[in-house]
Amino acid sequence: MPEMPEVESLRRFLAERCVGKVYARLELASFTALKTFEVPLTGLAGLEITEVVRRGKFLALGSDGLWLAFHLARAGWLRWKDKVAATPARPGKGPLALRVAFDDGSGFELTEAGTQRKLAIHVVRELADVEQIATLGPDPLSDDFTLAAFTQILTNAGRAQLKGVLRDQRTIAGIGNAYSDEILHAAKLSPFKPANGLTDDQVATLYAALRAELGEAIARSEGLAAKDLKGEKKSGLRVHARAGEACPVCGGTIAQVSFADSSLQYCPGCQTGGKPLADRRLSKLLK
The missing domain is CATH 1.10.8.50 (Helicase, Ruva Protein; domain 3)
Incomplete structure (x- = not known):
């Protein structure tokens, strides 16, 4: 399971590559992974990513009033693609849960191995709208964790x-x-x-x-x-x-x-x- 050090490293990795790019395509391949429905994934299309943050083991990409937040759980991972596949993602086939493509053709995929599906994806207006984020304790490397x-x-x-x-x-x-x-x-x-x-x-x-x-x-x-x-x-x-x-x-x-x-x-x-x-x-x- 990715823990805080790996998730923080992923945050830095994504911040270098995603900030300033625009969502072109978001393709859901695992319907059980998406935990929110008020704002559809398609609502992110055309928005520019302005920041990448970490909350505990959650990663979140911020855009204009919306967040794409995800938790990789025990068997999930993020795969960066310099060139995202042009063919549409096929739901229910293999480990792919979500494919994200940006306006320059790059992007990433969220995958999950095994049979237990616990990877969680949220599209929300505020990160506090995700209950697991709202109830997190303090970050152990923050300045106020004395x-x-x-x-x-x-x-x-x-x-x-x-x-x-x-x-x-x-x-x-x-x-x-x-x-x-x-x-x-x-x-x-x-x-x-x-x-x-x-x-x-x-x-x-x-x-x-x-x-x-x-x-x-x-x-x-x-x-x-x-x-x-x-x-x-x-x-x-x-x-x-x-x-x-x-x-x-x-x-x-x-x-x-x-x-x-x-x-x-x-x-x-x-x-x-x-x-x-x-x-x-x-x-x-x-x-």
Whole structure:
């Protein structure tokens, strides 16, 4: 799933290529992807793109009083095209969800792999008209996301587990499964530790790790083409999706906890005092 660093890199990529261009064609290939109907996709045709912004994991292209906003979900991606295909998109065929062509012939496609269709496209007059955007928490790299603000977030979360707090988009916008694993590893904290159970030093360490991990991920992606961002993300991860490999910090074996539709990875040596966390899925099988 693209998370804040990849989405921010896509924003910069699109801003360089889209601002000043005019929508020529918008072709919907997956009708389930379009979540709004008050303003049709065709309402964007002929409008000039004036800005590209990010809200959490959402990207949005702004025009004259309208926004094209989209969330790539778990299996979605954006493919840039220097020359968009002239043949009309065929609904229901393959991974294509939306094709956008500009007045100079360039454009992009939104695609989604797999059978679960969760990619979301919105055409709205205000970004706040998208409920998931309106309810987003603060951006963790914004200037007002201070240590004091972060401390208050953890206090308000009570005994909720750190992993879940970091991933809750209503609490902090943009962090997903992968970077929450990386942040907690860098801070040497268990993903299951209660949010209100940290010392002041641990809160400061977690705050610094959060800002550093996200900032460094964005820096690594600077200047990369959209097609290269997935590979860069994978190569930069130390623990996420690396169960069974050696921890690059302590040399111990990276472990995993599995859930119904996801998993987390962590280093017992760095994060839990050498103790393995209970694998919820395996525990159920053994009962």
